[in-house]
Amino acid sequence: MKKLTVIIVAAFAMLLSSCAPQTASTSFFAMDTVMSVTAVGSNDDLQACIQEVLRLENLFTVTKKDSDIARINASGTATVSADTLLLINTAKALSAKTEGAFDISVYPAVKLWGFTSDEKHIPTAEQISAMLPFIGYEKIKVDGNAVSVGENMALDLGGIAKGYCSDRIVQILTERGVTSAIISLGGNVYALGTKPNGEPWTVAIQDPNDRSKAIGNINVIDKAVITSGGYNRFFEIDGREYCHILDPATGKPAENGLISVTVVGNNGAEADALSTALYVMGTDKAVRFAVDEELDVILVTEDGRLIISDSLFDSFEASDGYEIERISEAA
Ligand code: AMP
Ligand code: MG
Numbered sequence: 001m002k003k004l005t006v007i008i009v010a011a012f013a014m015l016l017s018s019c020a021p022q023t024a025s026t027s028f029f030a031m032d033t034v035m036s037v038t039a040v041g042s043n044d045d046l047q048a049c050i051q052e053v054l055r056l057e058n059l060f061t062v063t064k065k066d067s068d069i070a071r072i073n074a075s076g077t078a079t080v081s082a083d084t085l086l087l088i089n090t091a092k093a094l095s096a097k098t099e100g101a102f103d104i105s106v107y108p109a110v111k112l113w114g115f116t117s118d119e120k121h122i123p124t125a126e127q128i129s130a131m132l133p134f135i136g137y138e139k140i141k142v143d144g145n146a147v148s149v150g151e152n153m154a155l156d157l158g159g160i161a162k163g164y165c166s167d168r169i170v171q172i173l174t175e176r177g178v179t180s181a182i183i184s185l186g187g188n189v190y191a192l193g194t195k196p197n198g199e200p201w202t203v204a205i206q207d208p209n210d211r212s213k214a215i216g217n218i219n220v221i222d223k224a225v226i227t228s229g230g231y232n233r234f235f236e237i238d239g240r241e242y243c244h245i246l247d248p249a250t251g252k253p254a255e256n257g258l259i260s261v262t263v264v265g266n267n268g269a270e271a272d273a274l275s276t277a278l279y280v281m282g283t284d285k286a287v288r289f290a291v292d293e294e295l296d297v298i299l300v301t302e303d304g305r306l307i308i309s310d311s312l313f314d315s316f317e318a319s320d321g322y323e324i325e326r327i328s329e330a331a
Contacts, residue, residue, distance in 0.1 A: 021180075021196050026050065030057050031162060033186025039173055040180040040196050048176065049169045049183075056168065059084050060161045062107065062154075063116055068147075069155050073107070077148035085145055087157060087164050087269065094160075094273040095137035098289070102277035103248040105149065107156035108134045112251070115244050120235040122242065128251040135248050159245075163226055163272025166190035170268075187232065189225040190268055200315070207319075208260040208300050215260075215306055216318040218298070224268035228275035229260040245279050256282020260300040264312060283307075291331045305330075 025038040026046040030053045037049050059068045059081050071078035080088070091104045108131045114120040123131075139150040149155065157164075162185040169183050170192050181192040182201055191201035203225045204214040211231065218225060230243030230253070247254045261278045265271040274295065278286040283301050290297045290309060298316065299307040306322050307330045318324050 023196065028053075030054060031061065031165070031186070033162070035183075035185045037169065037181060037183050039178050039182075039192075041173065041176065041178040045173060045176050045178055048172050052168050052172055053165050053185075056083060056161070056165055060087070060157045062156050062158070069157060072147050072149060073154040076151065076153075077146060079146050082145070083164075083168075085142065085147070087160060088140065088147055088155070089142060090164075090269055091157070091160055091273060092137055092140055092142075094270065094277065097293075098274070098277035098281070100137060100248050101280040101285075102159060102273045103135060103137045104155045104157055104159065105135050105137050105140060105153055106159075106246050106248045107154035108152065109246045109248070109251040110156055110158075110244075111154070113242065113246070113253070115233070120242070122237060132251050135251065159228075159276040160269050160273040162186060162188040163224060163268035163270070166224055166268035187227055188268065188272060191220045191223055191225065194221050205262055205298055206260070214319050215298075215300060215322050216316055216324075218262075218264065218312065219315045219317075220264065223264050223266065224271040225262060225264050226268065226271040226275045227260060227262040228279045230254070230279070231259065245276055247280050254280045254282070256280065256285075257302050258283055258286060258299055259302050260298075261286065262298040264296040264298070264309075287327055287330050291327060297327070299327075 021040045023040055024043050024046050027036040028050055037046055039045055061067045062069050064070055068080040068084040095103050112123045112127060112131050134152040141148045166183050166185055166188055170190055173181050179193045180196055183190040189203050195201055200219040200221045202217045202219055204217050207213040207215045208229050208231045228245060233244040234241045243253045245254045258279055261275045263271040263275040286299060296309045296312050305325055307325045307327050308316055309327050
């Protein structure tokens with residue numbers, strides 16, 4: 001009798017586990033950051049995501065010798081893959097829309113400040129003004145699948161590539177029938193569908209002044225939640241911080257009053273580029289741009305303001321001690 005009970009209990013447990021959705025999780029290092037994917041799916045689904053990220057990393061990474069971008073930078077012109085072409089065209093369109101605040105031709109400045117090496121330093125004013133003429137998205141030419149840039153120009157997809165990767169992962173998972181997943185590519189999050197229990201995904205927004213804390217949580221379904229922050233990568237000299245987001249107009253780290261910009265949207269590449277652009281624009285311009293373009297944003301200013309789009313008001317829960325300002329009141 002006891003044996004029979006054990007068999008029945010075991011069979012019942014097996015039945016239950018076969019009904020429960022299978023969740024798989026993976027974490028890996030790519031594009032200079034830790035990435036993770038948790039999906040209601042199989043390990044094969046996750047492997048397909050990792051393979052895709054590694055494929056894109058080989059196309060986009062500026063420091064990988066044979067990447068599409070490295071080949072453009074080495075000889076001024078190169079034939080590139082469909083993904084690189086799409087991303088360069090998207091980047092160019094977003095540069096025009098943001099009046100050059102986002103500009104993938106900012107690479108000469110990134111290099112001059114040493115952000116791609118271990119030797120970060122402050123260039124002289126002469127070095128900066130000699131480099132500035134080499135920045136300018138208008139001089140990126142696309143002809144079929146050939147991309148060319150002006151003399152001494154160079155491209156860097158670092159401000160948009162991770163957002164694009166999240167879009168591709170979502171596409172791959174969707175094609176494989178996965179309807180619920182949370183993807184985090186070094187802080188660039190994409191929430192696919194809902195949590196397995198049907199509730200929206202909750203994404204914490206880091207406090208730029210204390211990374212162990214969150215300024216609040218946002219509840220989302222089928223959205224990219226992408227944050228640009230100077231605190232993510234910077235160096236310090238004589239007590240002053242120099243961040244990796246550069247203002248293409250000045251060739252210097254952006255310092256226009258914002259310390260964190262989160263963009264919430266359907267398209268990861270666009271949200272990624274726009275979060276970088278708004279960071280460069282600074283508080284006043286970013287507020288104006290977000291209102292005019294009906295962009296969903298969460299902005300944190302240097303002087304402690306937390307400004308959020310009215311449309312996000314109901315889905316954002318501020319942590320204790322943080323006060324929210326509606327963007328319509330800040331505009
Ligand atoms: P993100 O973390 O998405 O804001 O992107 C920052 C990265 O994009 C930097 O590490 C640079 O590689 C690159 N970048 C810096 N400034 C800009 C800019 N104004 N426009 C486009 N890319 C930029
Ligand atoms: Mg970005």
